[in-house]
Amino acid sequence: MVLVPYLCQSGRSTTLNRIKVDWGSNMGYSVVLEDVKYSYTGGARPALKNINLKIAKGERVMVTGPSGAGKTTLCRCLNGLIPHYFRGKLEGNVAVDGVDTRSTTISALSHSVGLLFQDPSSQLVCPTVIDEVAFGPENYGVPPAEIRTRAEECLKSVRLRGYEERNPHSLSGGEQQACALAAIMAMRPEIYVLDEPTSNLDPIGSSQILNLLAGISKEGKATMIIVEHKMEELLPVVDRLIVMNEGEIALEGSPRDLLKNVDAMQKMGLKPPQVALLAARLKERDPSIAPPMTLEEAVETFSKLLKHSKSALERKPSWDVGRGEKIIEVRDLWHIYPNGTTALKGVDLDIYAGEFVAVIGQNGSGKTTLVKHFNNLLKATKGSVTVFGINAANASISELSKKVGYCFQNPDHQICCENVKKELEFGPTNLGVPVEEIQQRVSEVAKAVGLESVLSENPFSLSKGERQRVAVASLLTMKPEVLVVDEPTTGQDYRMSREMMDFYRKLNVEEKKTIVVITHDMNIAAEYAHRVVVLRDGRILVDGPTKEIFSKTDLLETTYLNPPQITRLGQMLAKYGVPGDVLTVDEMYEVMSELLQGD
Amino acid sequence: MVYWFVVIVLTVGLGTDPIFLFLLFLSILSVTQISRIPISKVTSFLRAVAPVAAVYALFNLLFPPAASEFKNPYIFFYIIPPTTLPISLEGIVWMIGAVIRFLTILLVIRAILMITPIRDLILAFVKFRLPPEFGMALSIGFAYVPVLIDENQKIKEAQQARGWKYEYRNPAKRFNALLRKMFIPSIFNSMRRTSDIAVAIESRGFGHNLAGRTYMRELHLATGDYLFLALLMVVLAGGFALGTWGLKWITYMNTVAFLKTLFKL
Numbered sequence: 001m002v003l004v005p006y007l008c009q010s011g012r013s014t015t016l017n018r019i020k021v022d023w024g025s026n027m028g029y030s031v032v033l034e035d036v037k038y039s040y041t042g043g044a045r046p047a048l049k050n051i052n053l054k055i056a057k058g059e060r061v062m063v064t065g066p067s068g069a070g071k072t073t074l075c076r077c078l079n080g081l082i083p084h085y086f087r088g089k090l091e092g093n094v095a096v097d098g099v100d101t102r103s104t105t106i107s108a109l110s111h112s113v114g115l116l117f118q119d120p121s122s123q124l125v126c127p128t129v130i131d132e133v134a135f136g137p138e139n140y141g142v143p144p145a146e147i148r149t150r151a152e153e154c155l156k157s158v159r160l161r162g163y164e165e166r167n168p169h170s171l172s173g174g175e176q177q178a179c180a181l182a183a184i185m186a187m188r189p190e191i192y193v194l195d196e197p198t199s200n201l202d203p204i205g206s207s208q209i210l211n212l213l214a215g216i217s218k219e220g221k222a223t224m225i226i227v228e229h230k231m232e233e234l235l236p237v238v239d240r241l242i243v244m245n246e247g248e249i250a251l252e253g254s255p256r257d258l259l260k261n262v263d264a265m266q267k268m269g270l271k272p273p274q275v276a277l278l279a280a281r282l283k284e285r286d287p288s289i290a291p292p293m294t295l296e297e298a299v300e301t302f303s304k305l306l307k308h309s310k311s312a313l314e315r316k317p318s319w320d321v322g323r324g325e326k327i328i329e330v331r332d333l334w335h336i337y338p339n340g341t342t343a344l345k346g347v348d349l350d351i352y353a354g355e356f357v358a359v360i361g362q363n364g365s366g367k368t369t370l371v372k373h374f375n376n377l378l379k380a381t382k383g384s385v386t387v388f389g390i391n392a393a394n395a396s397i398s399e400l401s402k403k404v405g406y407c408f409q410n411p412d413h414q415i416c417c418e419n420v421k422k423e424l425e426f427g428p429t430n431l432g433v434p435v436e437e438i439q440q441r442v443s444e445v446a447k448a449v450g451l452e453s454v455l456s457e458n459p460f461s462l463s464k465g466e467r468q469r470v471a472v473a474s475l476l477t478m479k480p481e482v483l484v485v486d487e488p489t490t491g492q493d494y495r496m497s498r499e500m501m502d503f504y505r506k507l508n509v510e511e512k513k514t515i516v517v518i519t520h521d522m523n524i525a526a527e528y529a530h531r532v533v534v535l536r537d538g539r540i541l542v543d544g545p546t547k548e549i550f551s552k553t554d555l556l557e558t559t560y561l562n563p564p565q566i567t568r569l570g571q572m573l574a575k576y577g578v579p580g581d582v583l584t585v586d587e588m589y590e591v592m593s594e595l596l597q598g599d
Numbered sequence: 600m601v602y603w604f605v606v607i608v609l610t611v612g613l614g615t616d617p618i619f620l621f622l623l624f625l626s627i628l629s630v631t632q633i634s635r636i637p638i639s640k641v642t643s644f645l646r647a648v649a650p651v652a653a654v655y656a657l658f659n660l661l662f663p664p665a666a667s668e669f670k671n672p673y674i675f676f677y678i679i680p681p682t683t684l685p686i687s688l689e690g691i692v693w694m695i696g697a698v699i700r701f702l703t704i705l706l707v708i709r710a711i712l713m714i715t716p717i718r719d720l721i722l723a724f725v726k727f728r729l730p731p732e733f734g735m736a737l738s739i740g741f742a743y744v745p746v747l748i749d750e751n752q753k754i755k756e757a758q759q760a761r762g763w764k765y766e767y768r769n770p771a772k773r774f775n776a777l778l779r780k781m782f783i784p785s786i787f788n789s790m791r792r793t794s795d796i797a798v799a800i801e802s803r804g805f806g807h808n809l810a811g812r813t814y815m816r817e818l819h820l821a822t823g824d825y826l827f828l829a830l831l832m833v834v835l836a837g838g839f840a841l842g843t844w845g846l847k848w849i850t851y852m853n854t855v856a857f858l859k860t861l862f863k864l
Contacts, residue, residue, distance in 0.1 A: 079802055081798060081801070081802065085797075085798060085801065105807075106801045106802065107801060107804045107805065107806050107807035108807060110801070110802050110803060110804045110807075111804060111807070115802045117795070117798075117799060117802075119795065121746055122792055122795035122796055122799060123795070123796075123799035124742065125735075125738070125739045125742055125796060125799065125800055126738060126742055127738060127741055127742045130815075131815070131816075134815035135800075135803055135805075136803040136804055137813075137815075138812055138813050138814055138815060139803060139804035139805050139806070139807050139808075139812055140804050140807055140808075141808060141811040141812060141813050142813060143813060144813055144814065144815050144816075144817055147813065147815040148815055151815065167742065167745060168742070169742065169743070169745050169746050170745060183803065184803075187803065187804065372756075375760055377756050377759060377760060397759045397760065397762070398759075398762035398763075398764060401759075401760055401761060401762045402762070405760070406757075406760040408753060408756075408757045408760075410753070412784060412787060412788055412791075413750070413753045413754045413757045413784055413788070414754075414757035414758070414761075414784070415783075415784060415787075416754075416758065416779070416780045416781070416783045416784050417783075426761055426763075427761035427762055430761060430762035430763050430764070431762045460787055474761065475760075475761065478761065478762065
């Protein structure tokens with residue numbers, strides 16, 4: 001087992017002398033970083049530099065920033081993973097709870113610093129949920145009776161009572177992360193460090209975790225450092241916002257102050273609350289507007305503004321989408337997995353050439369199961385699937401994969417060749433395309449996707465964003481007419497998400513590819529898709545043009561989905577003539593400008 | 600449980616007589632019944648391993664490892680006449696014994712896993728002085744089985760979606776295809792996961808003070824358990840004795856001789 005050397009390494013001596021930091025002016029702070037600079041071994045540039053940061057006991061801090069800004073590196077400094085596990089070069093001083101992190105160990109620091117990671121599945125290590133929660137306290141020699149009390153208490157507060165004997169990996173994403181959070185809580189840390197705890201979760205799981213965090217932070221005893229992208233949900237519950245960029249602290253202050261500076265955040269590729277963005281744009285019209293932090297505040301702010309507007313809005317319905325012929329036809333589709341789970345319960349769906357369709361719904365609603373029928377990765381238990389006139393029941397996967405490309409969520413499940421060029425050749429070679437044509441396709445696709453310069457490189461040495469491009473490119477060389485993309489933006493920052501989606505839009509518009517994208521990001525669905533299909537519990541809840549779907553807030557709420565914040569704002573301002581189907585900040589700005597023109 | 604396993608495996612390993620092995624197999628079946636494992640689970644398990652057992656049987660029939668011991672074998676026919684690959688009475692009896700032995704060992708392992716939660720097994724190991732690091736590694740290994748199965752499925756589907764076929768007739772080709780196209784992604788993912796897990800457990804204090812580590816679930820061995828252990832020790836000693844002195848008469852030779860007399864071959 002590969003794990004053994006790591007585990008043995010963790011048993012290193014804990015008898016180092018802990019160097020007490022001379023507190024002086026630093027009394028009352030949980031965390032003090034002074035002139036911290038850190039480079040990973042082999043890293044071209046420092047991952048952190050010029051970090052001076054003091055976090056008070058009981059303070060709640062949100063840290064945000066684009067990918068590669070150094071957020072995770074900062075978290076690793078706080079529980080001693082840097083410098084003890086990730087060696088690299090650390091300069092400056094990091095003191096946690098009055099102890100210099102260099103002078104102690106990860107396991108000793110972890111007693112006061114509870115670190116929660118982004119991917120729940122790689123931090124759950126025990127065979128059952130209750131053992132998982134007990135694991136931390138066991139390591140610190142807490143008496144068994146107390147461990148049990150703590151475990152039960154923590155499972156109760158994350159609402160996992162009744163799951164004690166389940167394998168943590170059999171839980172849903174949100175439940176897994178809740179279990180990991182309970183496991184941290186059971187150690188009773190004084191400082192919580194949460195590294196993107198909701199990035200890998202579906203909307204329901206994400207709101208579960210955010211609610212739990214708001215609950216813990218309200219109790220107000222522990223210091224909390226939360227790394228997140230979701231400003232709309234988190235800003236109202238934190239005391240301070242820190243924006244990192246390129247290894248440095250770029251902006252720092254109270255959320256309300258920093259919202260006055262949304263332009264700077266946008267330039268860094270971040271996504272400030274949509275209502276704050278709107279306020280910033282309307283400022284040129286009315287300089288007195290203060291940026292709202294929540295939807296409720298926004299309704300108040302913009303009501304005042306719109307109160308005097310007289311002009312009625314004339315809008316032509318823009319819901320018609322030009323669509324081509326029907327290419328995929330699904331009729332009364334049922335799918336029952338070998339373990340007895342009924343994932344689809346009679347789905348009817350038509351996909352037309354040239355469409356950009358978003359499939360949304362919670363995990364387990366049947367999204368992935370449905371689209372896997374489009375290229376025969378799954379066969380119908382009952383009902384029929386027709387793809388380009390071919391009855392899927394009589395076709396092979398490779399036959400349909402010429403027509404329908406399926407891009408998996410994690411590019412690392414797909415990449416299997418020693419260099420990017422071979423990766424791109426793999427698909428067409430399997431399909432028996434002549435060699436000269438393969439070469440031509442590879443150079444065409446590499447150019448279109450921007451991979452020309454890395455064709456001879458090992459795909460595993462590329463960045464996550466590039467690997468994702470390699471995965472898509474390796475499907476494009478098969479020249480499919482339909483591209484099915486499973487959660488392309490999960491775990492990515494806003495800028496990368498936009499780049500990825502812009503790329504799919506380009507394929508849709510310029511190359512006339514039909515795009516079917518599964519996503520948990522409502523803003524992405526709202527902005528890019530022509531049509532939205534909502535699944536709930538194996539059935540289609542509703543299917544229609546994007547604007548129509550997102551105006552049905554009540555219906556979406558039945559499956560715990562929320563339209564984008566700006567759409568909800570529009571719905572709450574209905575009495576001033578704002579339509580309920582505005583999907584983006586740009587569109588809302590136009591609507592507002594038009595409404596205010598009468599002034 | 601572990602001792603029971605050791606006893607059975609040793610005895611099975613030493614015995615080659617199909618009748619004796621069959622009795623042993625029945626004894627394990629009865630243990631599964633005492634432990635209230637539904638018979639359907641046992642049969643479905645046996646059905647699942649049947650293809651492997653069949654291949655194993657065929658190999659043992661065609662190439663019995665004990666072929667050199669066969670004294671004056673009664674040969675039914677040759678697969679490739681005149682004298683290549685004989686099918687003999689000895690060979691068939693040996694094969695039956697081998698298959699039952701194979702199934703017995705698998706069933707013992709399966710029964711242990713069905714009766715005892717992995718956690719208790721690991722706790723027992725740690726109680727008997729296995730270092731906690733190894734206990735932890737075992738525990739992680741078992742916890743991740745569903746994750747790995749799921750991941751392999753995804754990798755396979757991701758390759759199939761690119762027109763990859765792994766269903767080659769030729770086993771060498773098939774193996775090569777599987778190795779190249781599934782192994783690379785799974786190794787990459789496992790390596791990254793290993794590092795993630797190491798970081799995660801260290802961040803939860805593993806290794807802080809291994810000697811002073813506590814266990815929420817304490818494994819109490821009842822008097823009954825100790826008695827049972829003692830009994831198993833006796834059986835184990837008996838097994839060794841049998842192996843040294845007695846097993847000479849519990850070999851497949853007996854059955855062969857018995858059948859020969861019965862049918863006057």
